[in-house]
Amino acid sequence: xxxxxxxxxxxxxxxxxxxxxxxxxxxxxxxxxxxxxxxxxxxxxxxxxxxxxxxxxxxxxxxxxxxxxxxxxxxxxxxxxxxxxxxxxxxxxxxxxxxxxxxxxxxxxxxxxxxxxxxxxxxxxxxxxxxxxxxxxxxxxxxxxxxxxxxxxxxxxxxxxxxxxxxxxxxxxxxxxxxxxxxxxxxxxxxxxxxxxxxxxxxxxxxxxxxxxxxxxxxxxxxxxxxxxxxxxxxxxxxxxxxxxxxxxxxxxxxxxxxxxxxxxxxxxxxxxxxxxxxxxxxxxxxxxxxxxxxxxxxxxxxxxxxxxxxxxxxxxxxxxxxxxxxxxxxxxxxxxxxxxxxxxxxxxxxxxxxxxxxxxxxxxxxxxxxxxxxxxxxxxxxxxxxxxxxxxxxxxxxxxxxxxxxxxxxxxxxxxxxxxxxxxxxxxxxxxxxxxxxxxxxxxxxxxxx
Ligand SMILES: Cc1cc2nc3c(=O)[nH]c(=O)nc-3n(C[C@H](O)[C@H](O)[C@H](O)COP(=O)(O)OP(=O)(O)OC[C@H]3O[C@@H](n4cnc5c(N)ncnc54)[C@H](O)[C@@H]3O)c2cc1C
Ligand code: SF4
Ligand code: SF4
Numbered sequence: 001x002x003x004x005x006x007x008x009x010x011x012x013x014x015x016x017x018x019x020x021x022x023x024x025x026x027x028x029x030x031x032x033x034x035x036x037x038x039x040x041x042x043x044x045x046x047x048x049x050x051x052x053x054x055x056x057x058x059x060x061x062x063x064x065x066x067x068x069x070x071x072x073x074x075x076x077x078x079x080x081x082x083x084x085x086x087x088x089x090x091x092x093x094x095x096x097x098x099x100x101x102x103x104x105x106x107x108x109x110x111x112x113x114x115x116x117x118x119x120x121x122x123x124x125x126x127x128x129x130x131x132x133x134x135x136x137x138x139x140x141x142x143x144x145x146x147x148x149x150x151x152x153x154x155x156x157x158x159x160x161x162x163x164x165x166x167x168x169x170x171x172x173x174x175x176x177x178x179x180x181x182x183x184x185x186x187x188x189x190x191x192x193x194x195x196x197x198x199x200x201x202x203x204x205x206x207x208x209x210x211x212x213x214x215x216x217x218x219x220x221x222x223x224x225x226x227x228x229x230x231x232x233x234x235x236x237x238x239x240x241x242x243x244x245x246x247x248x249x250x251x252x253x254x255x256x257x258x259x260x261x262x263x264x265x266x267x268x269x270x271x272x273x274x275x276x277x278x279x280x281x282x283x284x285x286x287x288x289x290x291x292x293x294x295x296x297x298x299x300x301x302x303x304x305x306x307x308x309x310x311x312x313x314x315x316x317x318x319x320x321x322x323x324x325x326x327x328x329x330x331x332x333x334x335x336x337x338x339x340x341x342x343x344x345x346x347x348x349x350x351x352x353x354x355x356x357x358x359x360x361x362x363x364x365x366x367x368x369x370x371x372x373x374x375x376x377x378x379x380x381x382x383x384x385x386x387x388x389x390x391x392x393x394x395x396x397x398x399x400x401x402x403x404x405x406x407x408x409x410x411x412x413x414x415x416x417x418x419x420x421x422x423x424x425x426x427x428x429x430x431x432x433x434x435x436x437x438x439x440x441x442x443x444x445x446x447x448x449x450x451x
Pocket of ligand 1: 113114115116117118119120121122137138139140149163164165166167168169170171173190191192219220221222223224225307308309310325326364
């Protein structure tokens with residue numbers, strides 16, 4: 001199991017230049033599913049590893065899959081124009097922000113079931129229950145293979161409650177566009193930055209799609225984990241994949257833990273720290289796919305409204321907003337969606353104005369706002385394939401450049417199962433607890449000394 005696909009269905013008859021990037025340079029494929037979702041001939045499908053496959057007999061070489069693909073040509077200027085109607089790409093990790101709020105779902109189950117405060121689900125539920133849409137496109141772990149995620153159409157509040165929580169793994173979300181294009185219904189959706197890029201390109205190519213998807217909520221993304229993360233984690237615990245009926249990346253009490261829901265109904269915690277204070281950092285280091293390593297959109301830059309965790313801490317280093325989500329309003333459409341949900345009592349929100357204390361924290365902005373662009377620039381100079389955003393590489397100090405190199409070396413180590421597997425086995429075991437405690441203590445100290 002390595003991060004780059006070895007089994008991609010390389011075309012023999014069809015010109016790869018006419019196709020989405022997976023068929024030319026698979027390492028650039030974000031596995032967004034966009035090409036599969038829009039193909040008018042249904043010549044593309046999703047493979048077991050979530051990379052697209054082609055049926056060459058059905059392909060007419062129309063080139064649509066290439067034009068909507070967010071893997072390689074991801075001009076931020078074009079995306080900005082398609083999203084906001086102008087050429088002013090906002091600088092900074094958070095991008096264009098008109099207002100910042102924190103909030104939570106008014107429904108208690110929805111709040112408790114959310115990754116943060118259930119805001120994403122509440123916003124989708126609000127337009128569904130008022131008849132503005134026929135359904136919501138969301139995700140779940142597959143009923144047949146609960147170690148993999150999939151998109152699905154939620155039509156009831158129960159469906160939405162089941163879709164809640166973050167699935168920190170690659171999901172070819174936009175493959176569902178096939179279903180959208182086959183019908184006449186309207187949907188609201190929430191999606192990751194690369195999904196949004198593909199959607200914006202698809203809206204340009206297929207205007208009917210824009211009408212059918214009037215509400216698009218963006219999610220922050222620090223990176224999705226490889227599709228084999230769950231099977232591998234289960235293996236370290238001696239659990240067979242067939243023994244689980246569901247998998248939660250952040251189940252239980254906020255901020256949550258990775259948990260396996262067993263077929264016999266019991267729940268198995270798979271590590272000792274919570275997701276934020278331990279697991280997230282080492283999983284992202286060991287299971288980050290190649291394409292995510294050069295992804296520089298961490299905040300859903302091209303959404304109307306974008307939702308993140310609310311990790312702000314107080315002076316003691318304790319979280320200020322347990323069971324809350326942070327809401328970045330990017331334009332009038334996003335503002336209207338949020339305000340309606342609050343007015344109709346679906347969502348409880350608080351406007352934080354422009355208080356800098358609520359900006360995305362440094363560690364997160366470093367990961368995708370600095371390290372990823374530096375890595376991208378470095379790979380480009382070495383002649384390696386990289387996505388083209390049309391954005392200048394940020395300036396960085398010597399120390400920052402060296403730090404990026406160290407992080408990249410760790411990512412490289414993570415590509416090899418022989419290194420990754422024992423590490424993840426150790427890091428999720430009881431023996432790693434002292435390490436996590438020391439890390440938390442250092443963090444706490446940092447907050448106290450900053451007072
Ligand atoms: C892969 C990934 C990486 C993330 N990285 C960050 C980060 O670095 N920083 C940060 O602040 N926030 C990040 N988030 C967002 C954060 O984890 C929460 O999703 C967000 O705060 C919303 O919480 P909520 O309680 O409002 O949403 P909920 O009510 O829990 O709803 C969550 C929504 O996310 C959708 N979803 C879950 N997994 C996926 C997926 N893989 N692909 C598409 N849709 C999905 C669900 O279908 C649901 O609609 C990430 C989310 C994901 C999925
Ligand atoms: S559209 Fe998405 S799934 Fe298809 S090749 Fe491009 S990045 Fe990969
Ligand atoms: S890091 Fe970028 S490419 Fe990877 S899943 Fe997140 S948005 Fe998509």
